[in-house]
Every structure is written in C-alpha cells, then in structure tokens.
Amino acid sequence: MDTLVLSKGKMLSTHPGVRAEATFQKTIFLSALAIIVLLVAIFLSLLIHSVPSLKAFGLSFFFSKTWDPVSATFGVLPFLVGTLLTSFLALLICLPFSLAISIFIGEYFKKGALSSFLKTVTELLAGIPSIIYGFWALFVLVPIVRNFQTKIGIFPYGVGILTASMILSVMIIPYAASIAREVISLVPSDVKEAAYSLGSTRQEVITKVVLPYARSGIVAGILLALGRALGETMAVTMVIGNSNRLPKGFFSPGNSMASVIANEFTEATASLHISSLIEIALLLFLVTMIINIIGKYIIKKISVEA
Amino acid sequence: MALHRLRLRIWKDRGFKAIVILFSFLSIVPLLLILFYIIKNGILSISWEFFVELPRPVGEKGGGISNAIVGSLLLVIIAGLPSIPLGIAAGIYLSENKKSRITYWSGLAVDVLQGTPSIVIGIIAYLWVVVPMGGFSAFAGGIALGIMMLPMIVKATEETLSLIPGSLKEASLALGVPYYRTILRVILPAGVSGIMTGVLISTARVAGETAPLLFTAFGNAFMNWNLTNPVHSLPLLIYNYATSPYPEWHRVAWGASCVLVVFVLTLNLVMRTVIRRWKVQF
Numbered sequence: 001m002d003t004l005v006l007s008k009g010k011m012l013s014t015h016p017g018v019r020a021e022a023t024f025q026k027t028i029f030l031s032a033l034a035i036i037v038l039l040v041a042i043f044l045s046l047l048i049h050s051v052p053s054l055k056a057f058g059l060s061f062f063f064s065k066t067w068d069p070v071s072a073t074f075g076v077l078p079f080l081v082g083t084l085l086t087s088f089l090a091l092l093i094c095l096p097f098s099l100a101i102s103i104f105i106g107e108y109f110k111k112g113a114l115s116s117f118l119k120t121v122t123e124l125l126a127g128i129p130s131i132i133y134g135f136w137a138l139f140v141l142v143p144i145v146r147n148f149q150t151k152i153g154i155f156p157y158g159v160g161i162l163t164a165s166m167i168l169s170v171m172i173i174p175y176a177a178s179i180a181r182e183v184i185s186l187v188p189s190d191v192k193e194a195a196y197s198l199g200s201t202r203q204e205v206i207t208k209v210v211l212p213y214a215r216s217g218i219v220a221g222i223l224l225a226l227g228r229a230l231g232e233t234m235a236v237t238m239v240i241g242n243s244n245r246l247p248k249g250f251f252s253p254g255n256s257m258a259s260v261i262a263n264e265f266t267e268a269t270a271s272l273h274i275s276s277l278i279e280i281a282l283l284l285f286l287v288t289m290i291i292n293i294i295g296k297y298i299i300k301k302i303s304v305e306a
Numbered sequence: 307m308a309l310h311r312l313r314l315r316i317w318k319d320r321g322f323k324a325i326v327i328l329f330s331f332l333s334i335v336p337l338l339l340i341l342f343y344i345i346k347n348g349i350l351s352i353s354w355e356f357f358v359e360l361p362r363p364v365g366e367k368g369g370g371i372s373n374a375i376v377g378s379l380l381l382v383i384i385a386g387l388p389s390i391p392l393g394i395a396a397g398i399y400l401s402e403n404k405k406s407r408i409t410y411w412s413g414l415a416v417d418v419l420q421g422t423p424s425i426v427i428g429i430i431a432y433l434w435v436v437v438p439m440g441g442f443s444a445f446a447g448g449i450a451l452g453i454m455m456l457p458m459i460v461k462a463t464e465e466t467l468s469l470i471p472g473s474l475k476e477a478s479l480a481l482g483v484p485y486y487r488t489i490l491r492v493i494l495p496a497g498v499s500g501i502m503t504g505v506l507i508s509t510a511r512v513a514g515e516t517a518p519l520l521f522t523a524f525g526n527a528f529m530n531w532n533l534t535n536p537v538h539s540l541p542l543l544i545y546n547y548a549t550s551p552y553p554e555w556h557r558v559a560w561g562a563s564c565v566l567v568v569f570v571l572t573l574n575l576v577m578r579t580v581i582r583r584w585k586v587q588f
C-alpha cells in the first residue's frame with residue numbers, strides 16, 4: 001500500500017495533494033521504523049559499553065561472588081541471587097492473591113459493583129509510583145519486620161530480602177491478575193455446563209475445568225509480573241538493605257541487579273566499575289526481553305484461539 | 307456414606323468461595339494502608355507555602371517543594387514533546403498496515419521497550435545525553451522519560467484505532483477524501499478518547515518514575531528553569547529525603563508523596579470519568 005502511493009507521489013509530485021499523501025505515508029512509516037532503530041540502538045549501546053567488563057571477567061562475572069570497587073573485582077552473583085530470590089518469593093506471595101482476584105472477577109462476580117470496585121482498586125495499585133511503595137515500606141513495613149525479628153530472636157535488620165519481596169508482591173498483583181481474569185472470563189460456558197451436568201460443585205468446576213483451561217493465560221500473567229519484578233528498582237533499593245555480600249537467608253540484607261545500579265552508578269568513577277554496572281543493565285535488558293516476548297507470545301496465541 | 311461425601315463437597319465449595327473472597331479483599335488492604343499513611347502523615351505538611359517555597363536546610367522548619375514541582379513539570383513536557391507525536395504516528399502505521407513486516411518488528415520492539423526496566427533506560431539516557439553534554443540535565447531526564455512514554459502511546463493509539471470500524475474509513479474514502487485526510491480528520495478524531503487516555507496514563511506513569519532520573523536529571527536543591535542544568539522532581543525528592551536521617555526531611559517527603567499520589571490518582575480518575583464520555587460509540 002505505502003510503496004504504491006510513494007511511487008505515485010514521485011510521478012505526480014507536482015500535485016500538492018499527492019505530495020502531502022506521500023509525506024504522510026513516509027512520516028508514519030519512519031515513525032514505526034524509529035522504534036525498531038531505538039531498541040536496536042539501546043541494545044548496541046549497552047553491549048559496546050560493557051565490552052571492557054566482558055573482556056576483563058568473561059564468564060566469571062556471573063559466578064564470582066565478590067563485588068569490590070576498591071580492588072576492581074566485579075562478580076554479579078550476589079545480585080543475581082538477590083534478584084532471583086526477591087522476584088520468585090514475590091511471585092509466590094502474590095500468586096494466591098492474584099488468582100483469587102481473577103476467580104472473583106472472572107467467575108464468581110462477573111458484573112456488578114463489587115467486581116468493578118475490585119477492578120478499579122487493582123488498576124490503581126498498578127498506577128501508584130514505585131517510589132511511594134518504597135517509601136511506605138521503609139517507614140511502615142520495615143519496623144513491623146524488625147519487631148518480628150526481635151521477637152523470634154534474630155538480628156533485627158528490618159530491611160532485607162523478605163521485606164523487599166513483600167512490597168514487590170503487592171506491586172505485581174495487578175500484573176499477574178490482569179491476564180488471568182480475562183482468560184478465566186473467556187472460558188466457554190458449555191465446558192463449564194458439561195461439568196455441572198455431571199454433578200460438579202462450583203469449586204470443582206473452577207479447580208478442575210476453569211483453571212486448567214485458563215492455564216496458559218495464568219502463566220502469561222505470571223511471566224509479565226516476573227518481568228516487572230526483575231526490573232523493579234526503587235521500592236527494592238529502599239528496603240533490600242544494600243549489602244554486596246551473598247544473602248544468607250530470607251531475613252538477611254542483600255542487593256538486586258537493579259538496586260546496585262541505582263546505588264553505585266553515580267558514584268562509579270573507574271571505567272571498569274561503570275562498564276560492569278552497564279553489563280548488569282545489559283543482562284537485565286536481555287532477561288526481561290526474553291520473558292516479555294514469551295509472555296506476549298502466549299497472550300497472542302490465546303487471543304487468536306478465542 | 308454417599309450423603310456424607312456430598313456434604314463434604316458442599317462444604318469444600320463454600321470454603322473455596324470464602325477463601326477466594328477473603329484473599330481478593332486482602333489484596334486491597336495494602337492500597338488502603340498506603341493511602342491511609344500517606345494522607346495521615348502528608349496532609350499536615352501541606353500548606354500554601356509547601357507549594358511555592360524552596361526546601362530549607364536541615365534544622366529549619368517549613369520550606370516547600372516548588373523546585374521539585376517545577377522540575378517534574380519540565381521533565382514531563384520534555385518527555386512528551388517528541389514522544390507523543392512520534393508515538394501517535396507509529397501507532398497509526400501499526401494499525402493501518404497490519405500485515406507489513408515492519409509492523410511485526412515494530413510491534414515487537416514496542417512490547418520489549420515497554421518491559422524494559424526503567425533503570426536501564428536511565429543508563430541509556432546517561433550514555434546518550436549526559437556523557438556528550440558533559441553533565442546531568444533536565445534534558446537528559448526528559449529524554450529518559452520520553453523513551454518510557456513512547457511504547458505506551460504507540461500501544462494506546464494502535465489499540466484504539468484498530469477498534470474503529472472500517473466502514474467509517476470506507477465512507478470517507480468513497481466521498482473522495484484523500485487517505486491522509488481520512489486518517490487525520492476522520493479516524494483520529496474518532497479515536498481521540500482512547501489516545502488521550504494513553505497519553506494521560508503514560509504521563510502519570512512517568513511523572514512517578516525515579517530510577518531513570520537518578521543519573522540524568524540528578525536533582526537540584528534550588529529552583530531551576532534552565533534545561534541544561536540538573537533539576538529536581540517529586541519522586542527524586544521523595545527518594546532523597548526519605549533515605550535521609552532527618553525527621554524534618556521525612557515530613558517533607560510525606561508531604562511530597564501526598565502531592566504525587568493525589569496527582570497520579572486524580573489523573574486516573576479523570577481518565578475514567580471525563581474522557582470516557584467523549585468516546586464515540588459504534
């Protein structure tokens with residue numbers, strides 16, 4: 001379509017309308033192209049600037065557990081562990097809640113004030129800036145965790161992996177719930193009716209028919225939530241404790257990949273230090289890219305089938 | 307025996323429903339708690355002076371956040387100027403050329419860009435703007451936020467325009483209206499509510515971003531209108547003050563959080579009530 005008009009534009013370029021048409025086509029085409037160029041440029045910039053660190057450490061970057069700017073040894077393992085622990089713990093905590101919301105909106109209360117209220121609230125949860133979550137967690141959640149730690153007799157850091165996971169789980173509930181609820185409400189009623197006619201209770205229909213049917217949508221939601229959790233910076237930075245050592249347990253302070261960048265990037269002066277931080281960014285970029293592409297692929301497949 | 311099992315299943319059914327309802331409402335609790343604390347602690351700091359004065363040094367009472375409000379405004383404007391037109395234009399291309407190969411890759415790039423962690427975007431703006439310009443600036447922060455806004459606007463435009471029935475376009479073309487005029491004068495106005503919603507959501511989202519500003523806009527304790535100087539922004543100020551050890555600064559941070567939350571939630575509510583009314587029904 002666009003090539004046809006473009007070539008016409010060249011032939012009859014004296015006519016103002018034809019020229020405007022060609023300009024319009026060219027503009028929107030270049031805009032769409034610009035986004036691809038932008039993404040490729042982001043990838044290449046990150047890659048080029050991580051070359052010094054890639055050369056200096058190679059694969060040992062991922063397995064070394066010392067991150068020491070003073071001696072210029074950089075290993076990302078503590079942050080890798082910190083990111084994975086917080087993200088998966090957050091997913092684990094958020095799963096029952098987001099599933100409950102999806103079943104509530106998608107199955108029990110499809111219409112009405114209750115479900116639209118719940119929908120609005122979850123959307124608002126997604127809209128609150130992460131700095132607010134972090135701030136609130138620092139002043140409300142951390143003291144609670146600290147009290148709990150004093151009671152069970154471990155060192156009361158307050159901040160740490162668990163605190164970060166808790167606030168992270170609240171932040172990702174809307175993402176995990178959003179797709180699951182759509183898919184659950186799309187389960188065809190004849191499948192459900194078949195189960196009812198065999199004498200199933202509603203709980204049996206939900207756990208044995210609806211949830212298995214909506215499986216791929218639930219997985220897609222979890223993937224998108226995971227992608228969000230991996231890259232979340234501010235809320236995690238404020239409550240994870242910012243310790244560059246390998247975390248020893250759920251209560252110990254740690255650091256995530258995103259939070260170490262937030263903490264050290266402005267202070268980094270040695271070029272190897274900066275390059276190592278950029279390599280972490282590259283890693284984050286690639287991992288979230290893969291997770292998001294898989295998630296979107298599943299969603300696309302579902303919407304084609306439905 | 308059979309009756310006993312039936313009773314068990316019925317109880318299981320009721321228990322399941324109770325658990326679903328319980329967990330659903332438990333997940334609202336954090337939002338209520340956050341709003342409660344923010345408003346309870348923030349409302350006291352807010353006064354007229356809070357909006358028009360500059361922050362005071364530690365130890366002095368009072369002071370405001372006018373520099374952060376101006377900074378946030380500047381950053382959002384710099385972000386929106388390039389990315390709103392670019393995003394809408396790309397969104398038009400994506401919805402108009404469903405089968406082209408560029409659409410496929412561009413759509414994928416939009417998805418990936420949307421999922422890219424904000425801290426990574428911050429590093430990119432640092433490499434692309436801060437390093438060549440030789441220092442932190444409002445401009446760099448605005449570019450970082452603009453990159454974050456872009457995919458949201460493309461998505462909103464594409465999704466809105468895809469919902470507009472083809473008959474509308476065909477009617478316009480059949481009257482002899484050129485293609486570009488059909489898009490600009492018929493299709494875009496019909497989708498204006500959806501596109502506006504996208505613009506507002508993305509504005510609210512980037513107005514609350516902190517991570518990409520840490521090493522681009524950087525923060526500035528003074529009032530600044532110069533785009534080549536560092537500026538403060540509301541989220542940046544909250545971060546700096548909340549992690550400081552001074553109780554007076556914590557109070558300012560609560561106040562600033564209150565302003566930010568009210569701003570973001572108001573935009574969300576405006577979007578729900580006012581703009582939905584403009585929606586053209588098909």
